[in-house]
Amino acid sequence: MLKAGAAHTIPYRPDIDGLRAVAVGLVVLFHAWPKWLRSGFIGVDVFFVISGFLITSIILKDLQQRRFTIRGFYVRRIRRIFPALIVVVLAVLAFGWYVLLQQEFAQLGKHVVAAAAFVSNLVLWSEAGYWDNESVTKPLLHLWSLGVEEQFYLIWPIALALCFRVRFGILAFLALTLGGSFLYGLYATFNAPAEAYFSPVTRFWELASGGLVAYAMTKRSPLLPKPWLVSGIGLLLLVLGVVLIKGQSNFPGAWALLPVLGTCALIAAGNESFINRHLLGNRLMVKIGLVSYPFYLWHWPLLSFGYIIEGEKPSPIMKAVLVLAALALAFLTYHLIERPVQKSPNRRRAIQGLVAAMACFGVLGGMVKAGLLQERMPSSAVARYMGALNDLGFPDPAMKPLRYHGSLFQQLLGKGQGTTVLIGDSVMEQYAPLVAQGLRDGRFDRKRVIFATQGGCMPIEGAVRLPRLRYPTCTTTVADAWRLAAGKDVDTVVVAGSWYAYFADWQTDVQMPVGGQLQTFPAKPAHEAAYATLQQSITRLRAAGKRVYLVLQPPSGNEFDPRSMITGSRFGEMKPRTDLAVYRVDRFYSDNAEPRRRLLQIAQLTGTVPIDPVDTICKNGICPTVNAAGEPIYTDPVHMRPFYVRSMVRYLDPALNGSGQAMARR
Structure with a gap:
């Protein structure tokens, strides 16, 4: 000044x-x-x-x-x-x-x-x-x-x-x-x-x-x-x-x-x-x-x-x-x-x-x-935790930009048949390393996999994410993503997002049109409008013959944050914690019971295949926060690291193969 x-x-x-x-x-x-x-x-x-x-x-x-x-x-x-x-x-x-x-x-x-x-x-x-x-x-x-x-x-x-x-x-x-x-x-x-x-x-x-x-x-x-x-x-x-x-x-x-x-x-x-x-x-x-x-x-x-x-x-x-x-x-x-x-x-x-x-x-x-x-x-003692921060896999080097209307999406090319469109936010984007490697290895038989995504944007048509300074194009990008998914060459659509964060009681950064006016979450009319819009969007895709998968939110919380695995003083020395918090599935389900119930209900009413990542990631009611070598498997409280996504995530396999319908029924 x-x-x-x-x-x-x-x-x-x-x-x-x-x-x-x-x-x-x-x-x-x-x-x-x-x-x-x-x-x-x-x-x-x-x-x-x-x-x-x-x-x-x-x-x-x-x-x-x-x-x-x-x-x-x-x-x-x-x-x-x-x-x-x-x-x-x-x-x-x-x-x-x-x-x-x-x-x-x-x-x-x-x-x-x-x-x-x-x-x-x-x-x-x-x-x-x-x-x-x-x-x-x-x-x-x-x-x-x-x-x-x-x-x-x-x-x-x-x-x-x-x-x-x-x-x-x-x-x-x-x-x-x-x-x-x-x-x-x-x-x-x-x-x-x-x-x-x-x-x-x-x-x-x-x-x-x-x-x-x-x-x-x-x-x-x-x-x-x-x-x-x-x-x-x-x-x-x-x-x-x-x-x-x-x-x-x-x-x-x-x-x-x-x-x-x-x-x-x-x-x-x-x-x-x-x-x-x-x-x-x-x-x-x-x-x-x-x-x-x-x-x-x-x-x-x-x-x-x-x-x-x-x-x-x-x-x-x-x-x-x-x-x-x-x-x-x-x-x-x-x-x-x-x-x-x-x-x-x-x-x-x-x-x-x-x-x-x-x-x-x-x-x-x-x-x-x-x-x-x-x-x-000295950072050597906490190097593995600091190295986990910002360890992101999106966009993948193999991705090619795809302009669709006014939005910029990313696509990966394979040697198979059919096109899968992935609609979502950063929770969907974290799967990019998995898709890229699967297409390279021939594990997935898709011709194209399109990431019609935008970080921080709730994948529901009409939703507005605040503040617009950080999320300027959410509404138009999400609308373009659903429009792209309805294309004739698309046979499979996967929808994923940070659902439980959007529908949490503390969330005030999302708005939905209700009766011609925008209402802010967590107002009940705004929540209901979002659930209804998501159901209508999926119904249109199902009526067009698409196979649709609705992915629930993976386990998330501060227990996964690499920063929570460090203790000590900024004025002294930071060192690894010896008492890592245990992440319990029952608490995760309890804290997010209502949005989980509504999403499963939408999947049932629309004939959509629901996928709960908890079934793959967690065992016996407990979710790991580090791997066998003690390395954090998340880069922050919400997003998994590329090495973990590539090695452990298998729940998207049906949507990335032409035989996905049979696999889903099984």
Whole structure:
């Protein structure tokens, strides 16, 4: 985030520092207590508008006074941004070296490199898929917004300088940037949500909005005749954004207009209106605003490490302590690092030192990512458990992409007859190593096996998976999968999913259309609509002569998670547990009795063959969590590892052979 301190070229406005305090407060509260303030992420949008306003104001004034230089602009940005960023990233890297395990530390190294190159948003965009690890385990996740701003700084001063000599050139450039970025953002929000959230192209309109306010204020001051009314409207829009925006679904899109227009109005009102002068401009708000940049930098790493060390979400008291610690560190960083650097009499040496330091931590990050710099904690004792994490077999190297309508599926080719379509989520995708090897070995006699799947997407037509930022295409992909399965060349269809998780009492990330409106799980009407839709979809396939298999959810739970097989302290040493938890089938059935009963009922009513993986995986009421060599057989609480799938899973054999009907009857 852009820091305060541009008073050398434009008049200082305390109310803008107060507005920064509002922005950072929203973000911090959202990150610490997301269920209490689900819309707090709009604080980033407020920051973007402020940055666009201040940067454009500085550039325009320097251009008018004929003293603007590209070099001078970037020197000022380095002095503002680098000091606190270098301190925080190095602290995160050092603490990560002390408490993280091998794969965690390697990922941190990757993110340190991205931070040094100011491309964190692009890296996180590439990591926005289903199989990526949780965002709370990424201590530098929040630097994506800094990446957007730095990419803005690369383009903005050069573009404004080029347009300055042309009459209305700057206004035309601002309008085109704002309009084009906003319209593309609307499209991307519904078609590529991860891009819409992390791409600079879809965010530049927010910075350009602040730039447009800056341009207008150079033409007339005050901007509007009734600043009290303008500031009141701005505050109202911000409040509406906090109240009405319920999550990151469909964001930024049109919803971002609320925080963006609200911030523009508050800035345009000037610093003499009551709200700006007495609410935003009071001493406490200004003090927090002055340290908003280091506060933003510190708060997320502390919360993230709290989650990593605890192994779960920190308690509310712990979160409060971490937030206060971040605020204290922000004040220390501001007074002991930022201000001394900015007041340094030898500016040239200060800039050289900052650039060198930034390059050094980028090199350190690269060394960590490459494994040249090892973590403190020895990992040999827990290597088999850490090696199990992210041990995934999808997509298989032998797979070939298959475009069907707007969806991208994967297919494996064999030497037999007939086509099997596998519909499902990541639970179905985990079987890819089994299918690939079976086709290579001639164990399966299929001509084609198509994985019409999408991780995290409930394989029921019409279902919506939240948040859309992570699951942008579930509804269309699932619809295409069922449409593909109905094709004439398809003779066998297998449906599998993480059923018991979707229909669990705690599940609130799935919606189903009920009576023309979306209802959210676990509401009973939404559950009933999902069961009815699944039955109707299978009935259509059965009426078309397809043989259909409905696979129940394999055993799943924390007992399978390799991380649960490790004990010890992050501040000492992690070692294998000697008392591995026993996984009991009776408890699994008891906890998931209702969805299991309903799925078996659907299979019976539609003439579908049900497959219960428990019958194969578990013996005498107990399911193994490790193999004979003590290696975890799952990569997480839900998904089996490729070696185990290839060697132990046999319940899909009927669906992958032409004689499957006879085998199923047997």
